[in-house]
Amino acid sequence: MSGVVEPRVRVLLDPDWASGSLVDDVRRGLGGRPRRLPPKWLYDPVGADLFDEITRLPEYYPTEAERAILTAHAAEIAQACDASTLVELGSGTSDKTRTLLDAFRSPERPHGPLARFVPVDVSDGTLRDAASMLSVRYPGMAVEAVVGDFTLHLGQLPRGDRRMVAFLGSTIGNFYLEERAAFLGALADSLDSGEWLLLGTDLVKGADRLVAAYDDAAGVTERFIRNCLLVVNRELGADFDPGAFSYVPFWDPRMERIDMRLRAEEPQTVTVPGADLVVELATGEEICVEISTKFRREGIAAELGEAGFTVERTWTDDAGDFALTLARRD
Template sequence: MIIEDFMPKIGDSSIREKLAACLRSDPKTLPSMFFYDHHGSELYEKITKLEEYYSSKIEIPLLRSTAQKLKQELEESDLVELGSGDCSKISVFLDEVPREIRQTIVYYPVDVCKDSIEKSACNLQDKYPEMGIHGITADFLEHIEKIPGKRKRFFCFFGSTNGNLTEEKAIEFMADLGKVMNENDRLLLGVDMVKDIGIIEKAYNDSQGITAEFNKNILKVANDHLETDFDPEEFEHVAFFNREYSRIEMHLKAKTDQEVASPILNEKIIFKKGEMIHTENSHKYTVDGIKKMAEAAGLSVENIFSDDKKWFSLVEMVKR
């Protein structure tokens, strides 16, 4: 088992500059990759088990049935999971793959959280000792070229993570991914589909408040990097569906007028009561939107696997 780490460390100047620029922009933002420190990753695992969070409940059985159809494509391949998290979804997928095929696979989990990579790599090595594992701690938006490409590759991008990007950024990412993919490489992309708005909004405003805690945790991560004095309890979790962009938006709204200070910033960050920090988008797609992403990557859509309600889809794409 190998683990490579390409992520900047806490206090790295490039991270500080990126965060400071986002908090000084108008409107203020924080990149969603900063949700996933150790505590944030634990909270996200809890979110996926919530009653209101429909996508995991649909995606898990869909992963099983899809793996049964695609298992032969994995033979003698490098299995690359982007945004791998706690490895629960890839485990469901691999359970359906025969051992004689698994022993020809090298699995590459890619995630920004090193703790998640180390934990999941150890768990998977115990569960599938016949399979090679090579963990990569990286931001797949910036480090896509770090993923080895000597063998046939089968990319997995589960959980509608691609939907967290703006349409422009998603197209840019798909184009970058398409450039590093070789002929006959495959991508299995998880996509949350357009559906009743009430169902979508409920998933991001759960009754236990775990999504709210997850959202506020990004301020603690900002504190770690920037030495700011954000008090997460002085901000309110806000999540709503933006019809114009067909996406859920998550924000943090200042409860009062505030001044946030840091010994490494030249000036304070000023908030007016009611001012928002935009922390995440989660786009919902149509079939036309899926085809647009595939076209940007230069990939052919081979299959769209969906549940009976067509709430969630796994899209198989191939580089030709």
């Protein structure tokens, strides 16, 4: 067996990226209407722990549904795709991805074992820990981690060999329609003809079940969404009172998405010194924090087709809650 290959880590993010990006997002999102805060600011250490708790809630099905698909079909995915490099966007700890890596590293795989894994994430520490663990777990496989923002750095992903990009967790559903089209187009532009995309998407289902998944009885999702205000308070010296907002999750049937907002319960003047901003909120005014779009199989194929991909295979869990779509760059 080949020996452990020392992982490589490439840092594309400026050390001041987070603070500068937060200032820009707050000025743009809270300074205009509708008021918005991008969901990436939910994931400070507190928010990351809360989201981890969410994935284990009885109401929240997507994580385990996707895991079930990977467990049942990872070998088929590895056999259907001739990639020798796997790139994962927003990899975090690469927890679920290990099921894929096990299949891609199998000596029985007709295309040969995967040669290289490229995890991409904004968290330097998490990425380095995961890269070290994966190098030991998969001797002989090169791990080339990239500390970067996948909305900014698609064009700087390592090239060479045939690649498959994995974008799991239905993170694509957090993009608005126009953002989604732009992102998929940029992803297609970053890939060569014949390279691959494995896309995880949550599927449309009954509204009651969808709302329950984002409005759990224990209130964990509500605390998660409110946490974005605490991040702005801490990082930019703002004086948001999280208790002065109510959490408003609802199903938008026209856009087929869950919309998660914070609604001001009284008139408020919020100062954000770090962004040189004063925000006047009226009673009932809302801050849009996150959306989670749900998809239909034909819609996924159409959006991928517009971006320059052809769907090759789609797998779902037994309940038909979630889909993994394998598409090839035209």
